Amino acid sequence: MRRDLVFKIWVYTILIIAIGLIALYSASYSNVRVSQKIFYDQLVCAAIGLVIMYFLGKVDYRRYYDIAYIFYIFNILLLLLVLLKGRHALGATRWIELGPISFQPSELTKLGAILMLGRYFSNRRPNLSFNFLSKAQMVWRDILIPFGLTLFSCFLIFKQPDLGTALLVLGIFCGMLFVSGIEYKYLFSIFGLFIAMLPIGWKFLKEYQKDRLLVFLNPNIDPLGTGYTIIQSKIAMGSGQLFGKGWLAGSQNQLNFLPERHTDFIFSVIGEEWGLIGTVFVLFCYFQLIYYSLHIASQVKDRFGMFVTIGVVTILTLQVVINIGMVMGLFPVVGLTLPFVSYGRSSFMIFIIMMGFLLNLSKRRKVF
Amino acid sequence: MRVKIFRIIIIILFLIILIDLFYVQVIKGKYFFHLSVNNRIRVVPLEGLRGEIMDRNGNVLAKNRKAYDVMVVPQEIKDKEKLFQYLSDTLRVEKSYLEKKYAQKKYTPFAPVAVAEDVTREEAIKLEENRYRFSSLLVVESFNRVYPSAEVGSHVIGYVGKMSRSSIDQFKEYGYSPASIVGKTGVEEYYDSYLKGSVGGLQVEVDSRGRQVRLLSLKEPDDGQNITLTIDNLVQDISYEVIEQKRGSIIVMDMNNGEVLGMVSSPSFDPNALVSLRDKSKAAVLFRNPHSPLLNRSISGAFPPGSVFKIPVAISALANKKINANTTFECVGHHELGGTRFGCAHIHGAQNLIEAIAHSCNIYFYRLGLILGESRIQQHAKLLGLGRLTHIDLPYEKEGLVPSRKQRFLKKKQRWFAGDTLNLSIGQGDVLSTPLQLVRMMATVARDGKEVQPHVIKAIGGRDVKKYQFERKVPINTNVFDDVKTGLRSTVASYSGTANVLSFDDMIVAGKTGTAQSAPGKEHHAWFVGYTKGTKKEVAFSIFLEYGGSSQNATLVARQLLVRLRQEGII
Numbered sequence: 001m002r003r004d005l006v007f008k009i010w011v012y013t014i015l016i017i018a019i020g021l022i023a024l025y026s027a028s029y030s031n032v033r034v035s036q037k038i039f040y041d042q043l044v045c046a047a048i049g050l051v052i053m054y055f056l057g058k059v060d061y062r063r064y065y066d067i068a069y070i071f072y073i074f075n076i077l078l079l080l081l082v083l084l085k086g087r088h089a090l091g092a093t094r095w096i097e098l099g100p101i102s103f104q105p106s107e108l109t110k111l112g113a114i115l116m117l118g119r120y121f122s123n124r125r126p127n128l129s130f131n132f133l134s135k136a137q138m139v140w141r142d143i144l145i146p147f148g149l150t151l152f153s154c155f156l157i158f159k160q161p162d163l164g165t166a167l168l169v170l171g172i173f174c175g176m177l178f179v180s181g182i183e184y185k186y187l188f189s190i191f192g193l194f195i196a197m198l199p200i201g202w203k204f205l206k207e208y209q210k211d212r213l214l215v216f217l218n219p220n221i222d223p224l225g226t227g228y229t230i231i232q233s234k235i236a237m238g239s240g241q242l243f244g245k246g247w248l249a250g251s252q253n254q255l256n257f258l259p260e261r262h263t264d265f266i267f268s269v270i271g272e273e274w275g276l277i278g279t280v281f282v283l284f285c286y287f288q289l290i291y292y293s294l295h296i297a298s299q300v301k302d303r304f305g306m307f308v309t310i311g312v313v314t315i316l317t318l319q320v321v322i323n324i325g326m327v328m329g330l331f332p333v334v335g336l337t338l339p340f341v342s343y344g345r346s347s348f349m350i351f352i353i354m355m356g357f358l359l360n361l362s363k364r365r366k367v368f
Numbered sequence: 369m370r371v372k373i374f375r376i377i378i379i380i381l382f383l384i385i386l387i388d389l390f391y392v393q394v395i396k397g398k399y400f401f402h403l404s405v406n407n408r409i410r411v412v413p414l415e416g417l418r419g420e421i422m423d424r425n426g427n428v429l430a431k432n433r434k435a436y437d438v439m440v441v442p443q444e445i446k447d448k449e450k451l452f453q454y455l456s457d458t459l460r461v462e463k464s465y466l467e468k469k470y471a472q473k474k475y476t477p478f479a480p481v482a483v484a485e486d487v488t489r490e491e492a493i494k495l496e497e498n499r500y501r502f503s504s505l506l507v508v509e510s511f512n513r514v515y516p517s518a519e520v521g522s523h524v525i526g527y528v529g530k531m532s533r534s535s536i537d538q539f540k541e542y543g544y545s546p547a548s549i550v551g552k553t554g555v556e557e558y559y560d561s562y563l564k565g566s567v568g569g570l571q572v573e574v575d576s577r578g579r580q581v582r583l584l585s586l587k588e589p590d591d592g593q594n595i596t597l598t599i600d601n602l603v604q605d606i607s608y609e610v611i612e613q614k615r616g617s618i619i620v621m622d623m624n625n626g627e628v629l630g631m632v633s634s635p636s637f638d639p640n641a642l643v644s645l646r647d648k649s650k651a652a653v654l655f656r657n658p659h660s661p662l663l664n665r666s667i668s669g670a671f672p673p674g675s676v677f678k679i680p681v682a683i684s685a686l687a688n689k690k691i692n693a694n695t696t697f698e699c700v701g702h703h704e705l706g707g708t709r710f711g712c713a714h715i716h717g718a719q720n721l722i723e724a725i726a727h728s729c730n731i732y733f734y735r736l737g738l739i740l741g742e743s744r745i746q747q748h749a750k751l752l753g754l755g756r757l758t759h760i761d762l763p764y765e766k767e768g769l770v771p772s773r774k775q776r777f778l779k780k781k782q783r784w785f786a787g788d789t790l791n792l793s794i795g796q797g798d799v800l801s802t803p804l805q806l807v808r809m810m811a812t813v814a815r816d817g818k819e820v821q822p823h824v825i826k827a828i829g830g831r832d833v834k835k836y837q838f839e840r841k842v843p844i845n846t847n848v849f850d851d852v853k854t855g856l857r858s859t860v861a862s863y864s865g866t867a868n869v870l871s872f873d874d875m876i877v878a879g880k881t882g883t884a885q886s887a888p889g890k891e892h893h894a895w896f897v898g899y900t901k902g903t904k905k906e907v908a909f910s911i912f913l914e915y916g917g918s919s920q921n922a923t924l925v926a927r928q929l930l931v932r933l934r935q936e937g938i939i
Contacts, residue, residue: 179374235403235404237389237400239403239404241393276394283382287382321384
């Protein structure tokens with residue numbers, strides 16, 4: 001059973017990465033706009049990533065517990081640094097340069113938040129109250145402290161501005177809070193708070209973010225900009241039909257109809273060239289990965305391990321569902337990548353680290 | 369267990385995606401497949417109308433004229449050979465030229481490519497009649513820029529052109545596309561973001577013959593804003609008329625508020641020739657012309673100011689209390705220093721400061737230079753705006769140069785000699801300035817040290833621009849300027865003054881002549897920089913003749929200019 005789980009995580013991770021590389025090859029195939037370089041870039045990234053994943057599988061996951069808070073503080077410092085002097089690209093400041101490497105600290109925050117919340121929630125001892133505090137106060141403290149911590153980094157990411165990742169980190173918080181077994185009345189108060197905050201949040205949005213959200217409601221508002229992307233991406237998806245147009249034969253893709261098709265919209269390339277068969281298979285792979293991760297979470301005795309796994313599952317689910325939904329026009333375009341498939345080194349490596357964690361956890365859970 | 373509920377939520381989310389995938393790819397699949405293969409979505413960009421440019425009296429300096437462009441939609445070309453042959457026959461243009469243009473401009477398969485711009489009405493009608501034969505062909509109405517005053521003042525107005533491929537990446541975020549028209553120099557470039565209309569467009573569904581099936585959506589473009597300049601067209605006409613046959617620049621500026629009334633540079637160019645897309649050869653001639661007609665000599669040319677530089681030297685000497693107006697030096701026609709003879713134009717005899725300015729006596733200023741030393745001269749020259757940008761609202765302004773010991777060492781690894789100080793004190797050697805800097809300096813002197821900001825913008829979209837309406841007090845004692853002004857006035861008023869030709873019965877003119885050595889073996893540069901006092905509009909002005917010989921030539925041009933301006937009731 002133990003070997004079996006490890007094997008499955010390996011298989012589905014590699015399958016997804018391979019599908020991503022195939023799609024990326026097609027998206028950059030003899031093309032002026034997207035250079036072939038990104039394919040080789042991702043190929044190297046994948047090779048290095050798998051090696052790292054192998055070694056992380058051997059690292060005791062309890063080490064993560066020790067560094068969780070320090071890591072989170074370090075991450076917040078990086079986020080501040082980005083805001084002060086980050087590299088500018090596509091109207092946002094998200095990158096930081098360390099010598100030859102440039103990466104996005106906001107990607108690191110996903111991991112940082114999971115570890116921090118994992119440690120915090122696993123330390124909760126709701127039954128050990130000596131009535132110094134009322135139960136309600138106790139619970140509020142347990143919610144509000146991690147909530148404040150999460151919100152702070154969300155705010156920093158939001159300032160970059162990167163609305164998608166900021167909401168994603170909030171999503172991680174919600175997912176882990178839900179599983180922490182908190183009573184529903186508190187849970188729903190938190191959700192109510194979110195909904196109440198929406199109109200206030202709207203005021204803080206940049207003009208283009210508002211545009212995107214409005215365009216989502218009606219793509220025809222901006223037929224040349226974001227709306228165009230949504231319309232074209234839907235055409236690409238739909239025209240794939242059941243069996244697809246074949247590899248390197250998607251006209252929407254090859255004829256440059258699809259903008260951002262190597263990053264956020266890579267799924268529409270898969271949809272066009274491999275049809276429903278391809279998209280369902282990709283969805284299946286993700287589902288399997290998530291399903292077996294949840295399996296680990298439900299069996300593991302260690303609370304920290306359980307919470308972190310839930311965090312990983314949450315983020316995987318959210319990114320997959322939101323990204324695919326975005327490509328199909330079900331969600332607004334918020335700029336979230338498809339894990340392991342979209343081009344982007346920071347995002348790729350973060351998911352590799354998460355898989356490494358799961359590998360180790362699945363090996364060791366019998367210890368308890 | 370919460371984990372179980374969590375699992376159910378995830379399964380539901382995945383199911384929703386699955387159902388939607390099925391819906392889009394299978395149920396609606398045929399429809400989308402149809403859209404992607406047979407029917408096409410075509411994006412037709414619509415540009416807002418570019419704002420017009422007007423002079424201070426509302427005369428149009430740049431406007432738009434309706435034109436017809438011939439466009440081709442790449443993905444709908446059936447027989448490329450036949451199409452281009454047909455276009456070439458109808459438009460009487462080389463086929464290879466059209467093909468080259470098509471190859472250069474094509475960037476997405478669905479975006480129409482303009483292969484021929486500004487075709488005649490007859491040609492447009494002819495093409496439109498034959499459209500049924502070529503579904504990929506489009507005749508689109510567009511607007512061309514027209515500059516009614518042609519060569520006159522074209523350096524200030526500038527011209528427009530297609531955005532270059534290299535700069536598109538940089539400007540993409542500001543709403544520019546490869547087809548955007550952008551200003552290239554002058555006001556057209558500096559105020560491009562106001563003049564430019566926003567881009568809108570149509571998204572239409574067309575059938576396989578290129579006919580519009582339905583309009584999917586429309587985004588209306590917005591027109592750009594009209595701009596009013598401080599420039600007076602009449603001043604421009606007069607200025608250009610008096611300098612047309614020569615090489616150089618004329619600037620006329622309202623010295624009390626910095627409004628530039630006239631700024632011409634000669635030789636000039638016809639912006640219409642650069643905008644015209646029919647006749648590229650005219651533009652090529654302009655770019656290759658050795659007299660560089662595209663250079664705005666008024667702000668982008670830095671030249672040695674010659675004797676005009678004696679003004680800051682005199683101010684420096686007075687401000688440092690080294691001399692007063694009555695300090696007298698004897699001019700014997702030359703000055704010996706280290707075995708070298710530094711000459712003067714005449715043997716002036718005993719000269720006080722006023723006479724020295726009026727006669728432009730070099731010997732007097734050599735003496736001042738030696739008393740002051742180069743750093744004090746440099747300090748006051750900088751205070752008066754030399755070697756600094758004026759920050760006029762036009763692109764490509766040059767900074768000029770006021771040389772110093774340090775700059776000389778850093779640049780040339782050479783030491784500073786006393787001879788250099790002598791050269792500097794009569795505006796020779798390394799010192800360089802633009803005509804505009806000298807005009808502003810003259811205005812500052814005339815107004816006892818109150819510096820104005822030269823500008824050409826008066827109003828944008830009907831609202832007055834207040835940004836440049838300020839003045840700054842130069843930190844020099846006010847009474848220093850009186851003696852210098854007396855000197856500048858007697859340059860004109862005194863019978864022996866170097867600009868005596870400018871003395872009029874009905875108008876007070878003051879100023880300074882300059883004859884600056886240019887390159888060896890070439891004629892000198894001729895300068896006259898001055899101002900009028902008590903006239904309807906008090907103006908500071910400069911006449912600069914590149915390789916124009918003696919400063920006498922500049923004063924003669926100045927005379928013509930002032931007489932005409934007076935006749936027309938401007939000053």
